[in-house]
Amino acid sequence: MDFMKLVFATGNPGKLREAAEILGEGFELVTPAEVGITEEIPETGSTLRANSLQKADYIYNKTGLDCFADDSGLEVDLLGGAPGVETARYAGPQRDADANMTKLLGEMARREKEAAMARTNGMTTAKATRSARFRTSVTLIVGGQHHFFDGVMEGRIAQERAGEGGFGYDPVFIPEGYNLTNAQLGEEVKNTISHRGKALRAMADYLRG
Ligand code: IMP
Secondary structure (H helix, E strand, O other): OOOEEEEEOOOOHHHHHHHHHHHOOOEEEEOOHHHOOOOOOOOOOOOHHHHHHHHHHHHHHHHOOOEEEEEEEEEEHHHOOOEEOOHHHOOOOOOOHHHHHHHHHHHHHHHHHHHHHHHHOOOOOOOOOOEEEEEEEEEEEEOOEEEEEEEEEEEEEOOOOOOOOOOOOHHHEEEOOOOOOHHHHOHHHHHHHOHHHHHHHHHHHHHHO
């Protein structure tokens, strides 16, 4: 395969490094800043796919270069699928990971308490569950054509934070088949099972043809 240059719609060096590792040999990833986009790329969609499409389109329309964008979110069943597309800003626009986890654990405790009270009062409630999943939507634009790749990581929300690694909600997310949080598992294991890993490997497989 020829060496392929792609603009990745992120300003986060950690995400850039992670994507480069997942994609492997044969790709050169460049940031929007490196191709002259220094402003914040708009992200105003109401779904993950709409957001990844909006970000990729923004880069393509400005530069005409091959590019991709991702958007991820956490769906918690007890919270009816929240925070979903609001995952990054769950506790407010400052996008603070610690505040987001505090809010998540608090909301889940509140729902569990409400269900327990309802049961005490003789009502039947849905089975208590802490099941959750991360989803990623990737939009790739090559030669002006759009392609979409999705990835899911199933798991559950821990009762409390554990581990130092990772980012975002990693200290409270336990992937299916494990008894440790993402933050305890470490980057290498996480990349093999993560939502983003799956979506980006599917994209790499497609590009390798
Ligand atoms: P983004 O679209 O990749 O920026 O993800 C949106 C938000 O989801 C991030 O700000 C994180 O809070 C959360 N998130 C996405 N992927 C992960 C992950 O792999 N671990 C933990 N949190 C994540």
